[in-house]
Amino acid sequence: MISVQSLRKRYGEKVVVEDVNLDFPAGKLTSLIGPNGAGKTTLLMMMGRLLARSSGEVRLEGEDIAVLRPADFARRIATLRQSPDFNLRLTVDELVAYGRFPYSRGFLTAEDHAAIEQALAFVEIDHLRRAYIDELSGGQRQMAFLAMTIAQQTDCLLLDEPLNNLDMKHAVGIMRALRRLCDEQGRTVILVVHDINFAANYSDHIVAMKGGRVFRAAPVAQVVTSACLRELYGLDFEVSARPDGYFCNYFKPMGICK
């Protein structure tokens, strides 16, 4: 389990993340939601050791992540930033193979090859394995990066806006894959997501942030309510909880819009 205690990030006078205390349930999918500038990405990057924290602690199974060696850390937590500015010409299978670096340090074993195959099959991009990354569509690219992160076989995956700029089909594909990672392999997935409907329908747990602080952290049913979302985003919501999932209408909520 990954937990955060009195975590804070400030740049000079400006406080971006303030006094965040959270426990992320293991083996569950947690979405970080909230308006722009709420500190979601900053929080995620501090948890992935990609950003230095100003104070506070991030603990993995009770152990401060700052003391872990880089290679050990990379076998336990994998981080994928949003649309990485990637300009190397690698084929998809080469990219995914680099996900095995924390284990193989470059020289692949049979076990590594199995993990690569499994990751490619998991996100259903076997057929693209020989294609160069720079020749793929945005959605396929994102799938390839996700496969690389999956091949890293960490207990915990941190993803920053994996749905950014994707069409509906690819967005659903990514969210389904993440859901299956939790359900079938028991991995902990924590992601920043802007589409409230994806967050509501695919998460177990939601952390809503606002102004650098945790606004609400609870199971989906307690966060996805019209009252809570209205206060979070300053926008009217019409939330219908159906047997097959949630539908949050903020485009033109019925009875609220004049």
Next chain:
Amino acid sequence: MTARTWLTQPAALMLFAALCCASVLIGATPIGPGALASANEDVWRIVLSSRLPRLAALVLTGAGLAICGVILQQIVRNRFVEPATTGGLDAAKMGMLIALTSMPQLGNLPRMFAALVFCLASSLLFVTAIRRLRLRNAVLVPVIGLMYGSVLNALAEFYAYQNNIMQSMQGWMLGDFSRVVQGNYEVIWIILPIVVASYLFAHRFTIVGMGADMATSLGLSYPAMVTFGLMLVAATIASTIITVGAIPFVGLIIPNLVSLYHGDNLARTLPLIALGGASFLLVCDIAGRLVIQPFEMPIGLTTGLLGGIMFLVLIWRKSR
């Protein structure tokens, strides 16, 4: 590994071998293949004291410079950088100059060390500055590098002018292999372990090219790897500038050409880059020896000319 790499590598190796033979046989005293077999003492003296050292220097320099280019390209994450477009070459020149004037009694090794230290310091400064600037335009990076190099060069020239060594500096700065003979070029063998090291670390250098965040997420100590890469580059530049002078553009063209056909997975492409760099220098050197026979054109001119044109084509292709 794609089928294509398997097909082209033997061809590249054969071309390389042919160029090596040509390099040994061509020169002010042409040597026929028969003369080698005849065990003529004069012929063998030429081959052993001049032609073979020259061949070794060409191959090591070519491979080393091409690898330097690709390592720098991974670190800066820009396709247009190489030691000549990041100020590294000019800084090494300055270091050598200062060592030469302040401690003229010292030999090649201390001079090389001075060049290495200057080149490393300057590259660290450049890489840090470029990272801070966060340039959106890829072409701006080498332009800034060239400006930075020119400033360093101007300082070096001013220093040389004050110490009255302008002319000799210009002489030994233009890359030239005709000075390479047994006994004065051996420093360049330092490139061999550098090439081996860069191959062993090829995976890591590819990861460096993915950027600091992705490298960290994959468990690589990014700052340590960047520093190590810059040290390899500085050592290569320093050893070549001491023995054969400045040779621009090899590190730029070869990695870009290889990337075009074989991608950027250095674990796979690094041997091709090394081979390509060596072959390119051999071609330039043979051409330089043939054009105005029995005299020689310095290789700095041929590579500068060919490389400059290809650099422009690459930039033009990119910005189109």
